[in-house]
Amino acid sequence: MAPTLKDVANxxxxxxxxxxxxxxxxxNLKILESTxxxxxxxxxxxxxxxxxxxxxxxxxxxxxxxxxxxxxxxxFFSRIARTIEQLGFEKGYTVIVCNTDEDQExxxxxxxxxxxRGVDGMIMVPTQDSDEQVRKIMHKNIPxxxxxxxxxxxxxxxxxSNNVESAFTAVKHLADLGHKKVAFLRGRHNIYTMKKRxxxxxxxxxxxxxxxxxxxxxxxxxSFEDGYNSTKILLECPxxxxxxxxxxxxxxxxxxxxxxxxxxxxxDDISVIAFADSIFAPYLIQPLTxxxxxxxxxxxxxxxxxxxxxxxxxxxxxxxxxxNTQFDIRKTTxxxxxx
Amino acid sequence: MAPTLKDVANxxxxxxxxxxxxxxxxxNLKILESTxxxxxxxxxxxxxxxxxxxxxxxxxxxxxxxxxxxxxxxxFFSRIARTIEQLGFEKGYTVIVCNTDEDQExxxxxxxxxxxRGVDGMIMVPTQDSDEQVRKIMHKNIPxxxxxxxxxxxxxxxxxSNNVESAFTAVKHLADLGHKKVAFLRGRHNIYTMKKRxxxxxxxxxxxxxxxxxxxxxxxxxSFEDGYNSTKILLECPxxxxxxxxxxxxxxxxxxxxxxxxxxxxxDDISVIAFADSIFAPYLIQPLTxxxxxxxxxxxxxxxxxxxxxxxxxxxxxxxxxxNTQFDIRKTTxxxxxx
DNA sequence: ACGATTGACACAAACGATTGTTTGATTTGA
DNA sequence: TCAAATCAAACAATCGTTTGTGTCAATCGT
Numbered sequence: 001m002a003p004t005l006k007d008v009a010n011x012x013x014x015x016x017x018x019x020x021x022x023x024x025x026x027x028n029l030k031i032l033e034s035t036x037x038x039x040x041x042x043x044x045x046x047x048x049x050x051x052x053x054x055x056x057x058x059x060x061x062x063x064x065x066x067x068x069x070x071x072x073x074x075x076f077f078s079r080i081a082r083t084i085e086q087l088g089f090e091k092g093y094t095v096i097v098c099n100t101d102e103d104q105e106x107x108x109x110x111x112x113x114x115x116x117r118g119v120d121g122m123i124m125v126p127t128q129d130s131d132e133q134v135r136k137i138m139h140k141n142i143p144x145x146x147x148x149x150x151x152x153x154x155x156x157x158x159x160x161s162n163n164v165e166s167a168f169t170a171v172k173h174l175a176d177l178g179h180k181k182v183a184f185l186r187g188r189h190n191i192y193t194m195k196k197r198x199x200x201x202x203x204x205x206x207x208x209x210x211x212x213x214x215x216x217x218x219x220x221x222x223s224f225e226d227g228y229n230s231t232k233i234l235l236e237c238p239x240x241x242x243x244x245x246x247x248x249x250x251x252x253x254x255x256x257x258x259x260x261x262x263x264x265x266x267x268d269d270i271s272v273i274a275f276a277d278s279i280f281a282p283y284l285i286q287p288l289t290x291x292x293x294x295x296x297x298x299x300x301x302x303x304x305x306x307x308x309x310x311x312x313x314x315x316x317x318x319x320x321x322x323x324n325t326q327f328d329i330r331k332t333t334x335x336x337x338x339x
Numbered sequence: 340m341a342p343t344l345k346d347v348a349n350x351x352x353x354x355x356x357x358x359x360x361x362x363x364x365x366x367n368l369k370i371l372e373s374t375x376x377x378x379x380x381x382x383x384x385x386x387x388x389x390x391x392x393x394x395x396x397x398x399x400x401x402x403x404x405x406x407x408x409x410x411x412x413x414x415f416f417s418r419i420a421r422t423i424e425q426l427g428f429e430k431g432y433t434v435i436v437c438n439t440d441e442d443q444e445x446x447x448x449x450x451x452x453x454x455x456r457g458v459d460g461m462i463m464v465p466t467q468d469s470d471e472q473v474r475k476i477m478h479k480n481i482p483x484x485x486x487x488x489x490x491x492x493x494x495x496x497x498x499x500s501n502n503v504e505s506a507f508t509a510v511k512h513l514a515d516l517g518h519k520k521v522a523f524l525r526g527r528h529n530i531y532t533m534k535k536r537x538x539x540x541x542x543x544x545x546x547x548x549x550x551x552x553x554x555x556x557x558x559x560x561x562s563f564e565d566g567y568n569s570t571k572i573l574l575e576c577p578x579x580x581x582x583x584x585x586x587x588x589x590x591x592x593x594x595x596x597x598x599x600x601x602x603x604x605x606x607d608d609i610s611v612i613a614f615a616d617s618i619f620a621p622y623l624i625q626p627l628t629x630x631x632x633x634x635x636x637x638x639x640x641x642x643x644x645x646x647x648x649x650x651x652x653x654x655x656x657x658x659x660x661x662x663n664t665q666f667d668i669r670k671t672t673x674x675x676x677x678x
Numbered sequence: 679a680c681g682a683t684t685g686a687c688a689c690a691a692a693c694g695a696t697t698g699t700t701t702g703a704t705t706t707g708a
Numbered sequence: 709t710c711a712a713a714t715c716a717a718a719c720a721a722t723c724g725t726t727t728g729t730g731t732c733a734a735t736c737g738t
Contacts, residue, residue: 002454002479004694015718020696030715052456053396054694057723062392064435071421078417082410085438089449094456096403097436099424110428115341117391117433140341224618253618279563279592280619343724354688359726369685393724396693 003046011042019043023050056118065310066114068098068107068124069147070222074249076277077125080147084123091307093120102188102222104129111137121310125149128191143309149192155318157309163193167200167245170273174243175208179271182210182243185230185251187222197247197275216241219251227254235262246274342385350381358382362389395457405453407437407446407463408486409561413588415616416464419486423462430646432459441527441561443468450476460648464488467530482648488531496648496658502532506539506584509612513582514547518610521549521582524569524590526561536586536614555580558590566593574601585613 009016014035021029022039042048056062067084069077085095096119098110104127111133114122121143126134131151137144138156146158174182184201186194198217205212215237219230227250234240235258246252252274259270266272274281309316348355353374360368361378381387395401406423408416424434435458437449443466450472453461460482465473470490476483477495485497513521523540525533537556544551554576558569566589573579574597585591591613598609605611613620648655 005696006694016695017697017719018717021717024696030717032716035716049451049455051396051694053392053401054723055696057390057392057396057725058694058696060723072411072424073414073418073421075412075414075417078414078420079412081417081436082412082438085411085436089437094435094452096433097420097424098428099421112388113433116388250618257621278617278619279589280617282596344726345724355725356689356727357687360687363726369687371686374686390724393693394726396695396723397725397727399693 002051003048004051005048007046008039008042008048011046012038014039060118062118062120063092064094064096064117064119066096066098066110066117066119066122066124068100068110068114068122068126070102070125070127071099072097073099074222075279076249079277093307100127102127107133115140115142121145121307123147126151128188145309151192157318161193163196164200164203166275167197168204169200170245171201171204171210171243172208174245174271174273175204175210177243177271179241179243180211181216181239181241182245183216183218183234183241185219185227185234185244185246185255186217187219187226187248187251189220194247197245201245219247222248222250224250224254224257227251228258229254231255231258232262235259235264240270242269243271244273246272246276249274249276249278252276341390342387343390344387346385347378347381347387350385351377353378399457401457401459402431403433403435403456403458405435405437405449405456405458405461405463407439407449407453407461407465409441409464409466410438411436412438413561414618415588418616432646439466441466446472454479454481460484460646462486465490467527484648490531500532502535503539503542505614506536507543508539509584510540510543510549510582511547513584513610513612514543514549516582516610518582519548519550520555520578520580521584522555522557522573522580524558524566524573524583524585524594525556526558526565526587526590528559533586536584540584561587561589563589563593563596566590567597568593570594570597571601574598574603579609581608582610583612585611585615588613588615588617591615 005016005019009019012019012035018031018035019039019042022031022036023043052063056064065084065088067081069081072078072081081095081097088095096114096117098106098114100107100110107124107127111122115137119142122137123145124134125147126149128149128151131154134144134146134151134154134156138154144156146156146160148160150156150158150160171182182201182205184198186198188194202212204210216234218233219226227246227248230251231244231254234244244255246255252272255272255274256266259266259272264270344355344358348358351358351374357370357374358378358381361370361375362382391402395403404423404427406420408420411417411420420434420436427434435453435456437445437453439446439449446463446466450461454476458481461476462484463473464486465488467488467490470493473483473485473490473493473495477493483495485495485499487499489495489497489499510521521540521544523537525537527533541551543549555573557572558565566585566587569590570583570593573583583594585594591611594611594613595605598605598611603609
């Protein structure tokens with residue numbers, strides 16, 4: 001078995017509490033240099049490492065944070081996760097990753113589970129079918145930072161993007177190219193991000209006199225199939241849209257797949273702008289005109305916010321940070337074809 | 340504060356140990372239906388949830404597994420991680436994710452840290468500068484499963500791919516198309532995966548009479564820059580290769596970037612085959628001819644293997660599972676140009 | 679009818695750390 | 709010189725569970 005504090009203490013001929021204090025290097029602690037040395041030697045010889053579980057139980061601090069995301073297989077989330085893990089490790093925190101798959105039920109399970117595990121804080125991208133879990137966490141007074149999605153009626157720490165402007169800029173770009181009929185392929189419609197992007201979309205549609213129609217607002221999910229099916233429906237219209245605004249990584253791949261399958265060309269037949277964060281985005285069939293997120297910035301701001309709250313015992317006023325997306329005009333958008 | 344077993348016991352008028360036994364639903368345990376009911380009521384009313392930390396300390400079992408990968412931002416690893424997390428949760432295990440960034444020093448830190456945290460098992464993609472950590476884990480008798488990379492001289496559980504055949508098939512495909520000069524862009528050269536892929540490459544080179552030259556073996560890292568720089572070097576040769584075998588996601592993006600920057604066309608000027616697992620791969624500038632991994636299968640086999648070992652107290656003989664890659668001929672490979 | 683069995687639970691000792699409080703020994707101050 | 713102050717380290721409680729062992733009553737067997 002692994003050596004314990006007691007083993008070290010025995011070997012050094014002192015009491016375990018003394019070993020503990022020496023190892024935790026408390027300030028103005030009076031210990032003879034000789035015993036201190038004996039203790040370090042014993043630690044070395046036994047190759048002692050403290051037991052985090054015991055420490056966590058006693059200190060009521062686990063040095064663990066929970067990260068709840070819809071799907072860590074999605075590059076958007078995985079790259080944020082990477083940053084959080086990295087920064088966390090530097091500060092002595094370990095991160096537990098959870099995938100909700102956009103399922104509220106799973107989110108509930110994960111939250112109670114993480115609470116049981118005594119995490120010191122949580123960073124989450126909520127499913128948003130309900131704000132119950134977020135309230136629960138806040139009620140237990142454990143630090144929480146939301147990413148990308150927030151609730152209108154509950155004040156939390158968060159790192160979000162400038163969704164309205166991003167979508168507006170994208171549609172403006174299409175309008176500038178002469179497009180009149182631009183579709184909005186949204187992910188799950190009750191999600192904050194989607195509401196905001198839709199807000200930007202509709203604002204641009206009105207401002208630039210584009211065609212406004214419910215039939216141009218399609219989709220209600222983030223998967224490949226959602227993108228694929230929505231696009232198929234759009235393309236089967238008598239007069240299909242000439243521009244598409246895609247709101248997620250998988251949706252984008254699905255949409256492109258449907259377009260190519262139909263034998264259409266991008267951007268000659270149809271222009272496409274996507275919210276896409278894959279490193280492959282610049283090298284797609286046509287380099288993708290895309291809105292991308294500052295993923296490192298999102299991850300690191302979220303972590304810093306969380307750490308500040310953990311260290312301040314969650315007494316800080318809540319803070320919402322907005323980061324700006326980047327818009328890269330590449331080759332999937334072009335002038336609308338004159339018929 | 341959160342209610343404890345003692346609180347529940349008091350409310351139900353029984354001893355904590357009784358509550359514990361009832362909740363853990365031990366078999367052939369004699370408890371009056373009436374007290375059982377009182378206990379459940381108390382649990383309900385207090386909204387009691389067990390403390391995992393305390394349980395872990397007492398039981399010496401944390402229901403936690405460690406997952407060490409080079410970079411969870413890389414789709415190959417993130418999708419495997421997703422599967423492992425999902426299956427883990429179904430079985431009551433939580434996963435701690437760690438990114439080594441291919442840095443042996445970080446790997447060392449993570450391993451000792453996870454050991455301190457008392458994980459019940461570990462799944463890792465080792466950095467392979469040293470087998471020290473793997474030996475250490477095995478010596479402590481904690482279950483371990485390697486993914487993708489194994490050591491020649493230490494027997495472990497593992498899930499690996501048929502690297503030799505995969506690379507051989509790829510090069511054969513190029514040879515069939517008339518290519519004589521095929522370069523091998525490898526990741527870190529001392530990695531198992533790379534050695535095996537190289538083995539397949541060189542076997543095909545010899546078997547099909549391709550040009551054999553050290554100058555065609557380039558690169559020693561997995562990053563975008565590695566792929567980019569290696570490709571630049573290759574393209575600046577007097578007679579550059581007409582075929583490229585790319586051995587990683589980021590390498591691939593880097594290579595494509597360099598090729599396009601040079602104004603060359605794929606596959607007219609140069610053919611490309613990649614080990615690539617991005618969902619975007621089929622939709623690249625030219626749909627990418629690629630070797631992809633069965634990521635779900637890898638993740639789930641690794642998890643199952645680990646779980647079996649955890650449940651059998653690590654007494655099982657070690658087991659190495661080989662999975663098969665998939666080879667999709669798309670549009671980045673073509674007949675060699677006749678000059 | 680009386681010891682032996684069993685049923686239903688309580689007791690108490692861990693697990694491995696942290697930390698407030700004591701304890702002796704030594705030094706200090708007047 | 710003797711009480712007071714300081715040092716260096718030991719003591720013991722505690723965190724919230726789990727689990728081997730007691731205990732006391734009711735039931736059983738003969």
